Amino acid sequence: MSLLVYTENWNGKFKKLSLELVSYASGVGEIMNSDVIALTIGPVEEDELMRLAEYGASRIIVAEHDALKEYDTLTYASVITQLAEKEGSDVIVLANNNQGKGVAPVIAARLAAGLAAGVTGLPVSVDPFRIDKRAYSGNAMARLEIKTAVRILTLAQNSYDLKSNRRDAVIEKYQPVIENSPAIKIEDVQRQEGKLLLTDAEIVVSGGRGMKSPDNWVHIEELASLLGGATACSRPVSDEGWRPHGEHTGQTGKVIAPNLYIAAGISGATQHIAGVSSSKYIVAINSDKDAPIFEVAQYGIVGDALKVLPALVAAVKAAKND
Amino acid sequence: MKILVCISNVPDTTTRVKFTEGNRNLDSTGVQWVINPWDELSLTRALELKDNASNGISSVTVAHVGPASSEPTIRKALAIGADDAVRVNCDASDSYSVALQLAEVVKEGGYDIVMCGIESSDHNGSSVGGMIAGLLDVPLVSAVSSLDLRGGEPLISREMDGGREIVTTSLPMVAVVQKGIAKEPRIAAMRGIMMARSKPVKVVEPVDTAALTEVIEYEIPAPRAACRFIDPENAAELIFLLQNEAKII
Numbered sequence: 141m142s143l144l145v146y147t148e149n150w151n152g153k154f155k156k157l158s159l160e161l162v163s164y165a166s167g168v169g170e171i172m173n174s175d176v177i178a179l180t181i182g183p184v185e186e187d188e189l190m191r192l193a194e195y196g197a198s199r200i201i202v203a204e205h206d207a208l209k210e211y212d213t214l215t216y217a218s219v220i221t222q223l224a225e226k227e228g229s230d231v232i233v234l235a236n237n238n239q240g241k242g243v244a245p246v247i248a249a250r251l252a253a254g255l256a257a258g259v260t261g262l263p264v265s266v267d268p269f270r271i272d273k274r275a276y277s278g279n280a281m282a283r284l285e286i287k288t289a290v291r292i293l294t295l296a297q298n299s300y301d302l303k304s305n306r307r308d309a310v311i312e313k314y315q316p317v318i319e320n321s322p323a324i325k326i327e328d329v330q331r332q333e334g335k336l337l338l339t340d341a342e343i344v345v346s347g348g349r350g351m352k353s354p355d356n357w358v359h360i361e362e363l364a365s366l367l368g369g370a371t372a373c374s375r376p377v378s379d380e381g382w383r384p385h386g387e388h389t390g391q392t393g394k395v396i397a398p399n400l401y402i403a404a405g406i407s408g409a410t411q412h413i414a415g416v417s418s419s420k421y422i423v424a425i426n427s428d429k430d431a432p433i434f435e436v437a438q439y440g441i442v443g444d445a446l447k448v449l450p451a452l453v454a455a456v457k458a459a460k461n462d
Numbered sequence: 463m464k465i466l467v468c469i470s471n472v473p474d475t476t477t478r479v480k481f482t483e484g485n486r487n488l489d490s491t492g493v494q495w496v497i498n499p500w501d502e503l504s505l506t507r508a509l510e511l512k513d514n515a516s517n518g519i520s521s522v523t524v525a526h527v528g529p530a531s532s533e534p535t536i537r538k539a540l541a542i543g544a545d546d547a548v549r550v551n552c553d554a555s556d557s558y559s560v561a562l563q564l565a566e567v568v569k570e571g572g573y574d575i576v577m578c579g580i581e582s583s584d585h586n587g588s589s590v591g592g593m594i595a596g597l598l599d600v601p602l603v604s605a606v607s608s609l610d611l612r613g614g615e616p617l618i619s620r621e622m623d624g625g626r627e628i629v630t631t632s633l634p635m636v637a638v639v640q641k642g643i644a645k646e647p648r649i650a651a652m653r654g655i656m657m658a659r660s661k662p663v664k665v666v667e668p669v670d671t672a673a674l675t676e677v678i679e680y681e682i683p684a685p686r687a688a689c690r691f692i693d694p695e696n697a698a699e700l701i702f703l704l705q706n707e708a709k710i711i
């Protein structure tokens with residue numbers, strides 16, 4: 141038996157998320173007595189690949205093929221399915237991100253394997269195979285039993301701590317058989333260069349309608365940049381065009397799980413909380429002491445965000461100079 | 463060209479969920495059922511595409527897997543503007559069995575574009591659309607934030623980590639849609655509500671399938687520790703606590 145973890149790379153580089161996945165897979169592997177095989181779709185340099193060995197991968201497989209240059213969901217799913225079959229993997233781990241959400245269900249359909257999407261921890265039991273996952277948009281956890289011999293798990297971001305677990309891994313090249321040419325044709329790529337992605341950020345500073353005007357985002361941006369974080373907003377703010385749509389968090393926006401989420405002038409509607417409830421810490425700044433956001437926050441300031449944010453900026457600057 | 467929009471019937475998104483029967487099932491007392499928000503947006507986009515006659519869309523059908531009790535949700539979709547509906551008459555037990563039923567509907571109806579939302583707000587499975595594509599082996603584009611037609615060919619933006627791609631593919635296809643697909647959900651007008659009563663809802667019996675997963679129990683996460691309030695005049699204290707107590711900055 142083996143455990144296959146699919147670690148996406150971004151132009152040949154891994155992210156913390158990739159290492160989290162391997163770390164998680166090695167946690168599952170320990171419970172199930174299986175070795176961890178990490179698969180990435182190349183090309184990736186050897187030094188970069190060896191980073192996966194630090195977290196418990198004992199074999200690192202790089203699939204390369206001309207048909208894999210662009211991301212075609214069905215083709216990528218076939219590569220992962222093929223390798224899982226070849227290696228007799230009984231657990232396949234992927235990220236619950238854009239690509240993971242794309243390929244995981246295809247693999248599940250091809251293998252008629254049970255899928256648990258957005259798991260947040262190790263299985264609670266192996267026989268029967270039971271695992272907890274997010275449900276009701278963060279308002280509940282579901283304990284899911286997977287009844288098939290092959291199980292597919294997608295791991296919620298930032299839900300598993302990195303644990304170093306060095307292995308003497310071997311790197312293998314793998315040339316998959318690709319029968320159909322990719323169905324998706326890419327016409328144009330619009331990249332957002334150099335910006336910290338909201339979903340990757342460990343600290344997020346977010347503003348709601350209580351920020352009053354888009355001009356006041358200077359405070360949000362300054363605090364985010366001082367803390368090395370990203371900026372976000374509530375839905376009405378992006379609907380108004382105050383901020384780009386990509387920044388909206390919540391049920392119908394991005395679901396994020398940073399270590400720290402600072403919500404300024406956000407009331408804390410359930411649909412907003414659905415996107416941020418997995419944050420490790422929530423700080424709320426709101427002029428209304430009864431705002432529901434305080435029910436989910438660990439630290440709160442009742443006050444005018446337009447005064448409190450500049451004071452926080454000054455306090456961070458002062459703390460940095462100490 | 464025919465579009466199929468898959469819709470799920472979910473508790474209104476403001477519901478404070480509770481569970482019954484040893485926490486195995488949702489306590490549906492007082493729950494308002496709605497079309498899953500993503501599916502509502504996906505239906506809206508399908509109707510917008512149909513409104514533009516040059517796209518040559520002959521029908522927008524909604525498909526739902528669920529018992530007769532979910533019929534009000536189907537009627538809502540018809541009132542918003544779908545032409546007809548197919549309901550597979552069984553409980554939606556897990557994402558795989560739902561996808562299998564929907565794949566049958568797609569085969570039977572010969573739809574060109576199948577639209578599914580990125581997730582349902584209850585199970586958060588992000589799986590049905592991708593599974594349909596996997597089962598039928600038809601092109602799948604996921605993370606779709608806009609869908610247009612250009613001379614009978616789908617023109618799609620899909621979200622990538624750190625950007626977006628404009629892609630195209632062949633029909634039939636499955637599009638798994640997310641934020642951006644439509645601005646606001648279309649609302650049923652009085653006329654639509656009247657018309658919905660006479661629109662056809664085809665009820666089909668399920669094909670044989672078994673669920674691959676089962677929810678054993680639900681748990682409501684323990685409330686977070688009570689909020690600690692900091693004097694607004696003393697913002698520095700918050701920074702101190704984040705550094706020294708929470709140790710996250």
Ligand SMILES: Cc1cc2nc3c(=O)[nH]c(=O)nc-3n(C[C@H](O)[C@H](O)[C@H](O)COP(=O)(O)OP(=O)(O)OC[C@H]3O[C@@H](n4cnc5c(N)ncnc54)[C@H](O)[C@@H]3O)c2cc1C
Nearest residue numbers: 348349350374375390391392405406407411412427428445
């Ligand atoms: C199906 C559905 C899906 C939805 N999905 C989402 C989603 O994904 N994300 C999302 O965010 N919303 C979503 N919503 C909308 C959601 O219900 C709320 O309307 C929205 O989150 C409110 O945004 P807000 O907190 O910025 O604004 P408001 O609710 O208007 O709150 C503004 C807050 O700012 C405070 N305030 C005012 N002035 C100040 C000041 N000077 N200083 C400090 N505080 C101040 C007020 O006390 C108030 O609490 C959805 C709604 C529906 C129906």
